[in-house]
Amino acid sequence: MSDRVLVIGASGMLGQDVCQRFAPHFALVTASRQKGDILLDITDVQAIRRAVASVKPAVVLLCAAYTDVDGCERHPEQAYRVNAYGAGCVASACADAGARLVYISTDYVFNGAKTGGYTEWDVPRPLNVYGASKLAGEQWVREVCPRHWIVRTAWLYGIGGKSFPRTILNAALQGRPLRVVDDQIGSPTFTRDLADVILNLMQGEAPYGTYHAVNSGSASWYDVACEAVRLAQARGMLSDTVRLTPICSTDWLSPARRPACSVLKMERLRWAGIALPRHWKEALREYLERLNF
Numbered sequence: 001m002s003d004r005v006l007v008i009g010a011s012g013m014l015g016q017d018v019c020q021r022f023a024p025h026f027a028l029v030t031a032s033r034q035k036g037d038i039l040l041d042i043t044d045v046q047a048i049r050r051a052v053a054s055v056k057p058a059v060v061l062l063c064a065a066y067t068d069v070d071g072c073e074r075h076p077e078q079a080y081r082v083n084a085y086g087a088g089c090v091a092s093a094c095a096d097a098g099a100r101l102v103y104i105s106t107d108y109v110f111n112g113a114k115t116g117g118y119t120e121w122d123v124p125r126p127l128n129v130y131g132a133s134k135l136a137g138e139q140w141v142r143e144v145c146p147r148h149w150i151v152r153t154a155w156l157y158g159i160g161g162k163s164f165p166r167t168i169l170n171a172a173l174q175g176r177p178l179r180v181v182d183d184q185i186g187s188p189t190f191t192r193d194l195a196d197v198i199l200n201l202m203q204g205e206a207p208y209g210t211y212h213a214v215n216s217g218s219a220s221w222y223d224v225a226c227e228a229v230r231l232a233q234a235r236g237m238l239s240d241t242v243r244l245t246p247i248c249s250t251d252w253l254s255p256a257r258r259p260a261c262s263v264l265k266m267e268r269l270r271w272a273g274i275a276l277p278r279h280w281k282e283a284l285r286e287y288l289e290r291l292n293f
Helices: 013-022 045-055 069-074 076-097 129-144 164-173 191-203 221-234 267-271 280-290
Strands: 004-008 027-032 059-062 100-106 148-153 178-181 209-212 244-247
Touching: 004 013, 004 045, 013 027, 013 191, 045 076, 059 076, 069 076, 069 129, 076 100, 076 129, 100 129, 100 191, 129 148, 148 191, 164 178, 164 221, 164 280, 178 221, 191 280, 209 267, 221 244, 221 280
Parallel strands: 004 027, 004 059, 059 100, 100 148, 148 209, 178 244
Antiparallel strands: none
16 A cells, blocks of 8 residues: 555544544645645535645545534535535545545434444434435445445544533533533544544455444443543542533424434444444543643
């Protein structure tokens, strides 16, 4: 494998950890809308073609996306333009240049009606525009670029961006009421661990196709908030007086519907012989240790 990798969306939360993890192993070229080696809009098909043809990467990692779930619901045309058409532009450029593509997708392609967790072979039925637009991106990638890894993940948090645990801790520090949804269950995932999985997929020459990659275990948003507060209190970051109140999804008004249970099972990682990520509580502990809070 050539050692050149193009990371699109390198300035985002996941992109930052991907670049940090990949830097010792590959010659990285970074791209994003606002900073990087290349300034790039993934919906500009000609700019994408020029960038990929110029860099000549062995692999392109598409970390850029419109991930604001409620924003996608309010602006569906923008969601599809970025998450579907943008993915198609990148996939087409990769196919033309002979590059492999890693496309990051989401648990929100599922409707949450299944218990026990979703495998890579379960039929997607998204509830919201975000999930539907990412699913459309998946379909475009499959049709246009045969040499691809689609990696579905969930509930991402990381050091380099806005995330749920950081929001909870900031609210606790400010003494704001902590009312957290407890009837949505998913797979909280640390971006550093997701970056490791992507690296292992590439270095292990895993078969092309669709993979689920999340931290092990499952939790509600309330569970994550409680664990974040507990860990912060143990480290002396918060007082022992912080209290959280569990609420129902119907009590938290938002434009987009969320799946009730979108836990991802990682059957294809297991079959490919790739080590499954650690438990989400262990990952969250490291996140808080690294957080400049």
